[in-house]
Amino acid sequence: MKVDGKHFRSVWRERDGWSVGAIDQRRLPHEFVVARLTSCEDAAVAIRDMLVRGAPLIGATAAYGMALAMREDASDAGLKRAYETLIVARPTAINLKWALNEMRAALAPVEPLERAEAAYARADEIAEQDVEINRGIASNGLALIEAIAAKKPGETVNLLTHCNAGWLATVDWGTATAPIYLAHERGIKIHVWVDETRPRNQGASLTAWELGHHGVPHTVIPDNTGGHLMQHGMVDLAIVGTDRVAANGDVCNKIGTYLKALAAHDNNVPFYVALPSPTIDFAVSDGIRDIPIEQRSGTEVTDMTGLTAGGRLETVRIVPEGSPVANYAFDVTPARLVTGLITERGVLKPDRASLAAAFPERIAAAAE
Numbered sequence: 034m035k036v037d038g039k040h041f042r043s044v045w046r047e048r049d050g051w052s053v054g055a056i057d058q059r060r061l062p063h064e065f066v067v068a069r070l071t072s073c074e075d076a077a078v079a080i081r082d083m084l085v086r087g088a089p090l091i092g093a094t095a096a097y098g099m100a101l102a103m104r105e106d107a108s109d110a111g112l113k114r115a116y117e118t119l120i121v122a123r124p125t126a127i128n129l130k131w132a133l134n135e136m137r138a139a140l141a142p143v144e145p146l147e148r149a150e151a152a153y154a155r156a157d158e159i160a161e162q163d164v165e166i167n168r169g170i171a172s173n174g175l176a177l178i179e180a181i182a183a184k185k186p187g188e189t190v191n192l193l194t195h196c197n198a199g200w201l202a203t204v205d206w207g208t209a210t211a212p213i214y215l216a217h218e219r220g221i222k223i224h225v226w227v228d229e230t231r232p233r234n235q236g237a238s239l240t241a242w243e244l245g246h247h248g249v250p251h252t253v254i255p256d257n258t259g260g261h262l263m264q265h266g267m268v269d270l271a272i273v274g275t276d277r278v279a280a281n282g283d284v285c286n287k288i289g290t291y292l293k294a295l296a297a298h299d300n301n302v303p304f305y306v307a308l309p310s311p312t313i314d315f316a317v318s319d320g321i322r323d324i325p326i327e328q329r330s331g332t333e334v335t336d337m338t339g340l341t342a343g344g345r346l347e348t349v350r351i352v353p354e355g356s357p358v359a360n361y362a363f364d365v366t367p368a369r370l371v372t373g374l375i376t377e378r379g380v381l382k383p384d385r386a387s388l389a390a391a392f393p394e395r396i397a398a399a400a401e
């Protein structure tokens with residue numbers, strides 16, 4: 034998608050053919066900085082420290098991390114070490130494990146001398162595949178927006194999204210934002226309510242930034258606003274992303290998603306989840322019981338960073354010294370609150386049978 038009129042992806046292979054470029058998302062929206070990753074350790078740190086974040090992007094970055102590792106040590110021991118270094122970088126987004134398993138399966142049968150080349154080729158494919166999948170999500174989700182637009186001719190379709198499931202969270206297009214960008218491109222009048230998404234503010238800092246750069250009308254709202262808007266008919270459709278979908282259709286996403294789904298349910302607002310198939314974890318049968326929820330540093334809750342009037346970046350404390358804080362990064366929305374799952378293979382019912390029927394090859398792989 035576009036930044037100041039220029040097309041960017043969130044991660045890419047640099048012109049030198051081996052190092053990896055990525056937008057440093059910790060600096061947005063105030064500074065646009067590109068980081069250069071040159072080792073497996075760089076990739077692991079980029080994921081752990083949230084220089085890159087968002088489930089599909091974490092997966093793609095880990096794939097490039099494996100490729101960087103193969104330049105350093107392409108032996109069987111090197112492959113194992115790279116896998117073990119990257120897999121622990123973050124716990125909740127299943128795309129990390131999916132991408133590493135794909136890389137390991139591609140590299141294990143290859144001679145060590147040829148592994149680096151094979152690794153870059155597979156990592157490039159994983160990145161391209163992410164973009165293709167998101168294009169599929171875009172056209173399948175567009176139909177939902179078009180249906181609403183047809184019911185209110187001439188009026189604006191109001192969407193609500195939580196966190197950042199935009200192009201910055203993927204390689205390009207985004208998941209929740211893919212249908213939004215396509216609808217905008219097709220000239221449908223849309224407006225997006227953007228939840229700020231405390232404590233890291235991915236909505237306020239990232240979603241608002243990318244929608245703004247792409248010219249999509251949007252309004253940033255405090256996290257607690259969605260219910261009020263829904264009660265007053267100001268939201269036609271909610272679309273969120275996800276970090277892991279269980280085999281039963283339960284959806285793990287950024288903390289606060291569950292509350293939005295409850296409010297949507299109470300107000301008959303359709304609540305959709307956009308997901309690429311690598312985000313489905315068929316090995317997890319029950320999402321609420323079994324998806325590990327990342328707990329992050331308390332400083333994300335106690336401190337806030339922003340620009341001063343003088344244009345200086347400053348961090349301030351907003352919680353009394355000594356008050357304990359809790360920081361669960363994700364929650365799980367039960368499938369019963371989800372209207373549908375927008376995938377690259379169509380809009381599915383959020384249940385075991387529909388997921389299994391749409392992705393039979395993934396069921397077989399999970400059983401191996």
Ligand SMILES: CSC[C@@H](O)[C@@H](O)C(=O)COP(=O)(O)O
Pocket residue numbers: 086087088089195196197198199202203208235273274275276286287362
């Ligand atoms: C497309 S990823 C799903 C998102 O909605 C979301 O939860 C997310 O951005 C991931 O969280 P993050 O903690 O920023 O890595």
